[in-house]
Amino acid sequence: MTTFNRRDFGKLVGGAGAGLATASGLSTFAIAQGSAAAKVVVIGGGCGGATVAHFLKKGDPKLDVTLIEANKVYSSSFGSNLYLGGFRKFETLNHGYEGLRAAGIKVVHQYATGVDTAKKVVKTKEGGSYTYDRLVLSPGIAIKYETVPGYTKEISNQFPHAYETSGVGKTQLMKLMEAMPNGGTFAMVMPDNPYRCPPGPYERACMIAHYLKTKKPKSKLVILDPKKAFSKQPVFTEAFNKYYKDIIEMNLTNDIDDFRVSMFDAKAKEITTKSGKKVKFDAANIIPQQRAGDIAKLAGVTDKDWVAINPETFQSTANKDIYVVGDSTVAAEMPKSGFSANSQGKVVVAEILADLSKKEKFPARYRNTCWSLVAPDDCIKVGANYSAKEGKLAPEGSFVSKAGEDAGLRKQNYAEYVGWYDGIITDMFAKTAAAAPKKAAPAPAPAAKKG
Amino acid sequence: MMPASQLLAFNLLAAAMLVGSVAGFASSARADTAKLVRYGEHLSQECTTCHRRDGVDNGIPSILGMKSEDFEETLKYYKTGARDNPAMVSVAQSLDDDQIKALGAYFATLVPAGK
Ligand SMILES: Cc1cc2nc3c(=O)[nH]c(=O)nc-3n(C[C@H](O)[C@H](O)[C@H](O)COP(=O)(O)OP(=O)(O)OC[C@H]3O[C@@H](n4cnc5c(N)ncnc54)[C@H](O)[C@@H]3O)c2cc1C
DSSP states (O other): OOOOOHHHHHHHHHHHOSTGGGHHHHHHHHHHTTSSOOEEEEEOOSHHHHHHHHHHHHHOTTSEEEEEOSOSSEEOSTTHHHHHHTSSOGGGGEEOSHHHHHTTOEEEOOOEEEEETTTTEEEETTSOEEEOSEEEEOOOEEEEGGGSTTOOTTGGGTSOOOOSSOHHHHHHHHHHHHHSOTTOEEEEEOOOSSOSOTTHHHHHHHHHHHHHHHHOTTOEEEEEESSSOOTTHHHHHHHHHHHOTTTEEEEEOOSSOOOOEEEEETTTTEEEETTOOEEEOSEEEEOOEEEEOHHHHHTTOEETTEEEEETTTTEESSOTTEEEOGGGEEOTTSOSOHHHHHHHHHHHHHHHHHHHSOOOOOOOOEEEEEEEEEETTEEEEEEEEEEEETTEEEEEEEEEOOTTOOHHHHHHHHHHHHHHHHHHHHHHHTOOOSSOOSSOOOOOOTTTTOO | OOOHHHHHHHHHHHHHHHHHHHSGGGGHHHHHHHHHHHHHHHHHTTTTTTSOTTOOOSSSOOOTTOOHHHHHHHHHHHHHTSSOOHHHHHHHHTOOHHHHHHHHHHHHHOOOTTO
């Protein structure tokens, strides 16, 4: 598949006349005349892409919205650590696209393999061809296996990273835990920054440790971390010491020891670190470095591993017809999270609706909140809102759980975590209520609801 | 399919807009309300990552159908910290009075499913 860059596009237009150049202008005009609808193609039906498709169609039912998503079932990464800890059933992580279809979105289960940015056409592995006026990419991450020497995609079938949006890694991790002897060693290799969901690996460590503590209490969880510090560190460290003192061995890189992996040997079941530490394991979860999903590169919008965007609009800095949201972007200081992707998606929707549907435009608002369950009924959270400043997304109104907090507060956090999971899934996939709400409309009551 | 609650809001909005444009200044108050509700609907996208738009409460309370005065009062409690849930304090402190008013006007138009 050929990808034209902007210079080629210029030449093409120069040579072939103005017809091509006004392709998008034409359908904007067409919309104003009430005839053919403007076309938006979205690639990737996850936190970013599903949200964009849903709210575009909601905002302007006349828009022609196509969502290209490889999988029929979205098996969420967020929430999946709770499955490993035994707090969620696997099936509850899986969601279909019926709601989006019912809303009038053309959901196509194909794998996008190329973008002709001059002709504005997306091609798929299955032979599909989709023209667009605006293209939105939210392909999530791809794994850089080579960043952990000895680790490969093939080996990941046995010792998974379980970090892409797919069901198989999670169930394989569960199988490894179940097959492990009581007294065995589970090894976990942490990624270096930047990566999807900064607290994710540490929540996973807690959930694996919880499984071992309750099912195989003589076992160990050995963590190897190339970083010197990590997200929500004080509260995670508190949890490691409070609940999993005899289970977790944390090896955080410091000035003396470097715990970056120098060799992963799947046959010998042994990991060697830069500082020479060797860990023999029965089960392992390896989380390598990551980059933007392949289609971002094929569309010509990547800068090294990630996509550069304008933080005010999430429009690609390389191609103004393409918006990119979610994990595949550099959106510092917004973390790569499902919450962030959903929030960024809504900003893109407002941009496109203003542009193609001539809707009133309001200033962008960005927010993130991430909860992590560290033990039964003990949940911590972090969050902030963000605004574009000097080419970055600067946090404001930040909050983070503190060590030594009240148990009631932590339990309330867990209720919110469960509620949020349900909320964002409903929001992404345009699900609607089958059940009536549990509570009547609330009245303001400051004293009754403190904390 | 649009849930009943959204349909209702949608109809209200459409009606208000129609009246606003046909009858001119006589119904400019209603047009203002429609504008407020429209702004509120836009802003509500930030809320529905957590609060379900259909009013189901699975851990985060429903905020549908609240009287707008109650709504505004509640958000001010978060803003001042009288109610201190950090996630909601962060939300409330990022909103100005006009935005809170718009959100209150919008959520008041929504009726929880099954009501
Ligand atoms: C263990 C773990 C725990 C996490 N916990 C949380 C949490 O508690 N809270 C939180 O907010 N976030 C959490 N996250 C992060 C969250 O899952 C991601 O940030 C989020 O999924 C990013 O959304 P996205 O749209 O960028 O990518 P995704 O949600 O991964 O969606 C990308 C979609 O694109 C599809 N796709 C990719 N390429 C193509 C192509 N070429 N053609 C067709 N389809 C394609 C994929 O199949 C996929 O469905 C967690 C992640 C992990 C791994």
